[in-house]
Amino acid sequence: MPPVPGVSDSETLPFGGPVSESETFSENAQGDLLLAVADRRWRVRGWKKNLGPEQMRVNVQVRREVAEEHVMGREAAYYVDSFDLYAAKARYSYLKQASIELGVPEEIIKRDLGKLLLKLEGLQEASIQAALAPKNPTPTLSAEDELAALNLLRAPNLIERIEADLTRCGVVGESYNLLAGYLAAVSRKLDQPLAVLIQSSSAAGKSSLMDAVLNLMPEEERIQYSAMTGQSLFYLGETDLQHKILAIAEEEGVRQAAYALKLLQSDGELTIASTGKDEATGNL
Structure with missing residues (x-):
């Protein structure tokens, strides 16, 4: 596969390796996927609309919680955008801008995106299997x-x-x-x-x-x-x-x-x- 312009060969989502930060996945009443990692809070919207395995277009928001009232003159640091998580160029653009806005190294944002992608793939596979399952399965008689x-x-x-x-x-x-x-x-x-x-x-x-x-x-x-x-x-x-x-x-x-x-x-x-x-x- 030819290299994507503007994306280095090392820009890949990590799927393993020791990570000391604790992570917590949850889902709110609106069906958004939430991820809490250290002081970073992720929210993913629109993932249920991806009915096929070829794309993962979502709206991703990340914000950084801080103990101080002001960080670099702002009360909170966050970044939000809509893009396809499977598109390397769009993914790299997102993590680069999010790193600047939050003041967090790109490697950390990249690792968080990897966790989100793995979780979303699992949820999407479960949704597809549920859609293909019989609508009214025949009950089993005792x-x-x-x-x-x-x-x-x-x-x-x-x-x-x-x-x-x-x-x-x-x-x-x-x-x-x-x-x-x-x-x-x-x-x-x-x-x-x-x-x-x-x-x-x-x-x-x-x-x-x-x-x-x-x-x-x-x-x-x-x-x-x-x-x-x-x-x-x-x-x-x-x-x-x-x-x-x-x-x-x-x-x-x-x-x-x-x-x-x-x-x-x-x-x-x-x-x-x-x-x-x-x-x-x-x-x-």
């Missing part, structure tokens, strides 16, 4: 719960027990409709699940019937909307609806997305072509 579930599935009067449980939810006289909705809900585990459209006159209890069925389903496998736009289904994650129950309150709320819903039910997937920009070539 041995007792798993045995009780298997006993229910093997019960000879399974249908009667399901109808009785649905009746206890407060919906009476709708055993056939409740059972049909329940079967459609549990079919979410199949490759070609069932779909249900509840139709009746106004204020006849459609929402109560749907809620009674949904309340018996795991919360992490239910997705409920009051309405959907025509393009919303196309831009959901690739597996956001896989083996999930999609429930919309009223037909009017999903009228714009009716075409996409029909395709999703018949084909099991949705595809759409949209325009994007190639970052390497600039072509659309």
Whole structure:
């Protein structure tokens, strides 16, 4: 890699070596990273916006606490700037100016920046892993719960027990409709699940019937909307609806997305072509 103009070969962030100064990392209510080293106080803002590992653009403030009221004619010494910690030239410019403002040797500022960078890399990696983790992880059943579930599935009067449980939810006289909705809900585990459209006159209890069925389903496998736009289904994650129950309150709320819903039910997937920009070539 060619040398960066204005930066000596020795300008590297130290990642080891004995350091006698104690350091304390913390985070304030605004999410800023704080570092206290001896009489120096660091504050890093905007680090959570760096979602990729290629850059670390942050706003860094450093101030020096002093016991005297005045140091070189000033009550406090501090320096603040926004730059990319991964950019050697910008990093060198920052530590040089901060060294002048605080009256601290450049080696000390350089060492502090190294500590900040290592800490920020760890926090960024944890944030990326958290973002990639499943939004609603499936809970693990205990041995007792798993045995009780298997006993229910093997019960000879399974249908009667399901109808009785649905009746206890407060919906009476709708055993056939409740059972049909329940079967459609549990079919979410199949490759070609069932779909249900509840139709009746106004204020006849459609929402109560749907809620009674949904309340018996795991919360992490239910997705409920009051309405959907025509393009919303196309831009959901690739597996956001896989083996999930999609429930919309009223037909009017999903009228714009009716075409996409029909395709999703018949084909099991949705595809759409949209325009994007190639970052390497600039072509659309």
